Amino acid sequence: MEFQWLWFIRIALIGVLLVLEGTLTNACLDHEKIALLQLKSFFNHYNELVDWDERKFTNCCEWKGIECDITSRRIIGLSLNSTSSIDRYRREELGEYWYLNASMFLPFVKLKSLSLQGNAIAGCIENEGFTKLSSTLNNLEILDLSGNHLDDSIMSSLSELSSLRYLSLADNQLKGSSHPNGFQWLSRFGNLETLDLSDNYLKNNSMFHVSGLSSLKTLRLGHNGLEGNLGHIQDQTQLRLTKLEELDLRGNLFSNNKFSFPKELSSLKYLIMDNNHLQGSLDIKDDATKLKLLTHLEELHLDYNLFNNSVFASLNWISNLKSLSISYNLLQGSLDMKDLDVFVNLRELDLSYNQLQDFVIHKGLGYLKKLEVLDLSENAFEGMLPHCLGNLTSLRELDISDNQFSGNLTPLANLTSLRFVSLSRNNFQIPKSLEPLANLPNLKFFSGDENKMVMEPSFHSVSVPKFQLKLISLSNCITSQELSLEFLIFLYHQYDLRYVDLSENNFSGTPPIWLLENNTELEYLFLRSNSFSGPLVLPSAPNFDLSLVDISDNKLQGQVPSNICSTFPYLRRLFLSENGIRGNIPSCLSGMNDLSVLDQSNNQLSASVPEELITNSSVSILRLSNNILSGNVVPVILKVNGLRRLYLDGNNFYGEMSSIGVSDFVFPTSLVEIDLSNNKLYGKLPRWVGNGSYLEILALSNNRFEGSIPMELCNLNWLEYLDLSQNNLSDTIPSCFNPPNIQHVHLHGNRLSGPLSLALYNSFSLVTLDLRGNNLSGGIPKWIDTLSFLSVLLLKANHLQGRIPV
Secondary structure: OHHHHHHHHHHHHHHHHHHHHHHHHOOOOHHHHHHHHHHHOOOOOOOOOOOOOOOOOOOHHHOOOEEEOOOOOOEEEEEOOOOOOOOHHHHHHHOOOEEEOHHHHOOOOOOOEEEOOOOOEEEEOOOOOHHHHOOOOOOOOEEEOOOOOOOOOHHHHHOOOOOOOEEEOOOOOOOOOOOOOOHHHHHHOOOOOEEEOOOOOOOHHHHHHHOOOOOOOEEEOOOOOOEEOHHHHHHHHOOOOOOOOEEEOOOOEEOOOEEEOOOOOOOOOEEEOOOOOOEEEEEOOOOHHHHHHHHHOOEEEOOOOEEOHHHOHHHOOOOOOOEEEOOOOOOEEEEOHHHHOOOOOOOEEEOOOOEEEEEOOHHHHHHOOOOOEEEOOOOOOEEEOOHHHHHOOOOOEEEOOOOEEEEOOHHHOOOOOOOEEEOOOOEEEEEOOOHHHOOOOOOOEEEOOOOEEEOOOOOOOOOOOOOOOOEEEOOOOOOOHHHHOOOOHHHHHOOOOOEEEOOOOOOEEOOOOHHHHHOOOOOEEEOOOOEEEEEOOOOOOOOOOOOEEEOOOOEEEOOOOOOHHHHOOOOOEEEOOOOOOEEOOOHHHHHOOOOOEEEOOOOEEOOOOOHHHHHOOOOOEEEOOOOOOEEEOHHHHOOOOOOOEEEOOOOEEEEEHHHOOHHHOOOOOOOOEEEOOOOEEEEEOOHHHHHOOOOOEEEOOOOEEEEOOOHHHHHOOOOOEEEOOOOEEEEOOOOOOOOOOOOEEEOOOOEEEEOOOOOOOOOOOOOEEEOOOOEEEEEOOHHHHHOOOOOEEEOOOOEEEOOOOO
16 A cells, blocks of 8 residues: 555656646746847847747747757747848948947857848947857857948957857958958957858958868858959968868859869868859869869859860869759850760759750760759750660759750650659640650659640550649640640649649630649649630639639630639739629629739729728739729729739729829828829829829829829839820920939820920930920920930920931
């Protein structure tokens, strides 16, 4: 009995301990929580730290950007990226920089990772820099200060953080100065393994301060001002980074004819030289040091340079290379495959965006037995696919799009590892059943746009394919009426599709909505520019993943189904334009919280527009042009909330837009484009349009407006397109009308009078100026000759005098 009681007490104690442990592990330390709340006032510009609220979310370990140790519940990771600053491109314009008090991080004594990306930090408050953290935060290994406004002086503050292994100062204002408080402190980071200084203003002499970082494994210096020859830089700075494995020098100014590999980088595995001005060949001489380097190199990126075909011969010593990318260069003519024979370990080869035309020795491809990714897109290859392509049994991704290949797909039939195939924009003959690819069980993504779809021979037996695609894109492939009558057979056997594009094929019959029923996780469906007809009948079961539906430019009839909102509750973009759809716009569209683009233009919709669709919905682009909609839309437009682009042209809307005074109305700041052309609006042009400070497009042509052009239009500094043609406007063009970004001005078919004076004289971006059919008088101003971009000038049927500029 005593034993049973002891056993019961033991179990109870264990239960209590488990409860206590659960309580502890589900809570964070109070003093760290208080410190976080103090940080919140500095890092909550966008209100992104809304869950940093101890009343609603008591456990700060579950707050956004916080990582805690699962045992001690101490904060070990703190990420406050882009939380205190405005948009990075606007912050320079407004100069909204601030200085950090690094002491705010002292309470987090176990912190290992701190990220403060994109916060417009210009430095630290005097005597409150990162030096204060060195004695307390001795576990800090990762520090990310990229995307701020820091200069070289930050180095002295950071130099005491001896525990750092990862430091990113990318996208700042570093210049690499040798000032006592400047860049020379960089050499003190003895334990640093990754250093990112890309997107700054460094010069070659900055490399001297990097040379002492003996533990460095990754160095990123992309998009700086480095130039000349990397080998020469090494000679000048005694660059001896013997542990360096990754060197990123993309986007600099290297322009030598022979690019010399640097000495003493014997551990280098990844070299990225994209987007320089390199040309000619790589200087690889038969000396022991360079051969040792080449033995370890696994990835070489030379994209966006000026290399020609001779580069291959200078690479043939790099026998362990696994990834080679020479896209966007000057490779042209024939690709001699013997130049690639040495790369027996190659996994990835990218030769896209060159001018290669054909293969000289086809069998050379067969040596690349380990090749997994091959990209030959955007070249000038022609003819049939080489049969030796079938020897690449490890190939997973093949992109040969945008060439002039022709023939069939037989060489791909046995590549059972293929997962991704892009053949778009060639001259292949693709069977409607995709029969040559039917035995590829791993195929998930197939793109064959703008090829020639063909029928299988009548005697050919088409089996069920072994693949289950996630993406199929076969737009603009139908070449005959016979092909358009029967839909794609293999799609009846697909149940895992996420993306379908069958646009521009002239398919007929009813829309294949069964694709949604068979593929319940479908996200994107493009069926535009076909000949689908009849009513649009939607599935009865809802699809919670569908984001985009485009069935525009078909022959649909009837009304938009009333269950469209419940069937596609999370739809973001809906395109039903250029059909024969009648009736009302479903009012439920106004309540779809994710819908951002709605295009039902060029149909036969009638009645009025649901007011909430313009005023309170999530729609940012609404296009209802060329229907027979009616009603007084003016009061609705004045209540816009969030809408950016509104196209209501070509309808029967009416109303007087000037009925509200300029001081009584705040133009919606979100609205940047508005087109009300070809309606029945009347009265004077509204002065309140001048409050649209961000307006870029204003089109009010072919209405019944009269009176003068209001002076308030001179306030539209962002205006790019103005069309007030075919109205009854009179008086002169305001001389203050000089939008700096204006490109197109259409004022023809009015009763404007007087001289051109100074209107538009300072609009140097002007491309089109149409003033035909007015009563303008006086001389043609000389400032028209200064508009260098002006290509269309129409002045007929006026009373202007003088020479029209050529």
